[in-house]
Structures are given as structure tokens and as C-alpha cells.
Amino acid sequence: MTKLSMVSESIIRHIESGGLREGDRLPSEAELATNHGVSVGTVQKALMQLVHSGLITREQGRGTFVSGTRVAPADVRYLRFRDADGNDLPSYVHARSVKRLKRKGPWSEFLTGEGFVRIDRVINVGGRFDLYSEFWLREEDFSELGGVDRAALERNLRELVAQRLSLPTQRVDQWIRFDVLPDIAARELKIESGQPGLIMELRGYTLRNRPLYYQLVYSGPFAERLVVLREHE
Template sequence: MTKLSMVSESIIRHIETGDLREGDRLPSEGELAAKHGVSVGTVQKALMQLVHSGLITREQGRGTFVSGARVAPADVRYLRFRDADGNDLPSYVHPRSVKRLKRKGPWSDFLGGEGYVRIDRVISVAGRFDLYTEFWMRDEDFSELGGLDRAALERNLRELVAQRLSLPTQHVDQWIRFDPLPDVAAKELKIASGQPGFIMELRGYTLRNRPLYFQTVYSGPFSDRLVVIRESGQ
């Protein structure tokens, strides 16, 4: 594990365990550097990663604080990672928007119907890099969910659909490609528009092979060497 990762993951663990709570002030950069035996520059880079992921905020003249936004580990079973040393990397979901659309595309070809709901989210992987996801459902299926608050949007959406609608995901087709990212994905991932990136499409089926959801996951380039954790039956 790099010194940068050691600092950021230590702070994440303290947030997860409740040692650091919403609004708590973090130690100074110098104190963190001394605690972890690293340079102040390394601490500053680690803090900027966590600011980008939404876990902390920095206020000029006041210090660094645990974010006021709710911090909850993401349950994203098809995209879980370990680093090269075997350490699990926590992921955090940041909901962006929920939109009703009639626009056609690969999702409509798969789902059928006329109206759709798209749930946009950003998943921060241990503050190291972000994934941007678009989760599509039929409008009529989404309406049956009975509304989604922020806490629900931070959960595994497949499991939420299974629990509320009794529509389990029986199997998933996964397609990957390397292509220029759409503008909305590039903006969320803070990379240049049109830059190539990793794109994964997931097509979920429920009972009797009925199409249930269509999801696209986007990622820009990152240098970490990671292990993808595969859950049994996922």
C-alpha cells in the first residue's frame, strides 16, 4: 500500500467506525503527517482525494471536517475491489439525479416500453477514483417502488428492486468496451470531454427472462492495480 493510500484509508476507516462523525474536525496536516510518518505534501494529496469523493470538506482558516452529507458504504457487488496487497477498498455512493425520460437508446431496445427512469450516481472507490453510473428502469416499475429517498439511492438498486417489487435479478449480461465517454460522464468524472474510457453495460433479467434494468458504468483512466472481487452467484 502506498503512503498516500495509507493516509486516506486510515481516515475512511475512522469515518466508517464512527470514530469520526459528521462535522468532526480532522487533525491538522502536520499532526496527520507525524502520525503516519509521511510528508505534509502526501497528507495534502490524500485529503484532496477525500474532498473529491465527498467524504470531507476543507474550510479556509478553519480546518478539515467530516462531510455534512450522509456517508454510507455502497453495496455494489459486481464492482468491488481489493488493492494489490489484498486490502478491501470501500466504495461510497453519491446520488446525482433521478429523471423520467422518453428518450430512446440501448436501454429502450432492451427494456421495451415507452417511458423510463434514469438514476444517475457517482461511486467513489476509496477516494482513489470514481465511477459514474446510469441505472435505467421502466417508468411503471419505478413507480411501484413507492419513492426513493437519498438513503435508498445509496443502496444496491438491484436488491432494492428485489425487495420492494419481488423481482429478483436472475442473471446479468455484462458487456465492456473502451470508447470516448459521453459528455455527462466526462463532466462527473472530471476528465476532458470525448476522452476514451472504460464502459461497462449490464442487462439484468428477472423471472422468465424478463428484462428488468439496464445499467451503464463509466470510468476514466487510473493507475492502481486492483483485484475485482466476484461474489458467488453474481
């Protein structure tokens, strides 16, 4: 391992363990250099890598801070909408159910493990139409969240995981396709079974590319002409 990687890995481990949380200030460059037995130049390069990844921020005259949950975009920002006049459409989240499941599928292939928890939610977009979301976590990760009430489930799930488990979403792979919706999605979206719709698949990774969550978002057909916004990570 290079000296540069050693410094980066040390900071990442402190974030993973909860030793450093959102808003915490890192030691100065000189202190980090002394603690790791490297040059200040090596520390500066390591910090710039972590800034680029979104894990930390640097503020002139104040220091270097952990970004924490700010790394994770809000749940619906991966697929947001504006109307024809350019107005952002607000999203309202309604939790439907939380289920512990053993059955296999694309979520288990990605997350790996034996048990999983699926959080089902319906997201209303500006009163115009609904999205149905299935959000999968490993059973052990969900258990470590502690008590999760309905209000928590109707907020940002990525931020909830980041805050309680110190596992920020570092990267998300996304796919969109047009296909026949599964029966459960059609039922929640109140459309006839067998109807086609938009299906969005998201795979979230935490530090060092560890699989963190698997999500499917479904939408039925709608006639309005809307602008789809995709935020860059």
C-alpha cells in the first residue's frame, strides 16, 4: 500500500467506524502528516482524492470536514420532474410496508447474504402521478438501524442509513427500462395488471464499493409532458 493510500484508508476507516461523523473537523494537514509519518504534500493529495469522492469538504480558513450524509442525494433526486412551465414538482412519500424475506432475486445477487428487508413506499409526484418504490437492505443492516417508525420510513432512507450506521451512499449505478410492471407495482399504482411502465433500478454502494442497498422504482403510463431531471453524483 502506498503512503497516499494509507492516509486515505485511515480516514475512511474512521468514517466507517463512526469515529468521524458528518460535520466533524479533521486534524490539520501537519497533524495528519505527523500521525502517519508522511509529508504534508502526501496528505494534501490524499485529502484532494477524498474531496473529489464527496467524503470530505475543505473550507478556506476553517479546515477540512466530513461531508457525511451530504454525500447521498435525496431519494427522489435520481428521478425528479418539472412541469411544462419549469416548476419543480414536489414529492410526497407514503410508507406501505416493511417485510423480511429470504427469497432470492437481483437484490440478493447484488447485496449477497441470506436475509433481506424490503421497504415498500409510494411516492406521489406533485399530485400528478405515483411512483412505487421497493428499497432492499441486508437484514443485519436493517436490524442495526434500531427502531424505525413510519415517519422515519417516509424520509430519506439513504440519509437514515448514513446517520445511524455511518454508511454514506458513495456511488449509485442506475438503469431505466420500459417493461410490463409486476402485479404488486400495478396494484400499488392502481393500474390494470399487465400494463407496461417505466422501471428504474438503482444499486447503491458505500465506502470501498461495498454493496449497500438495492432499489426498484416503478411508474405507470402518464400523458403529461414533463421534464426529467437527473442529478450528477
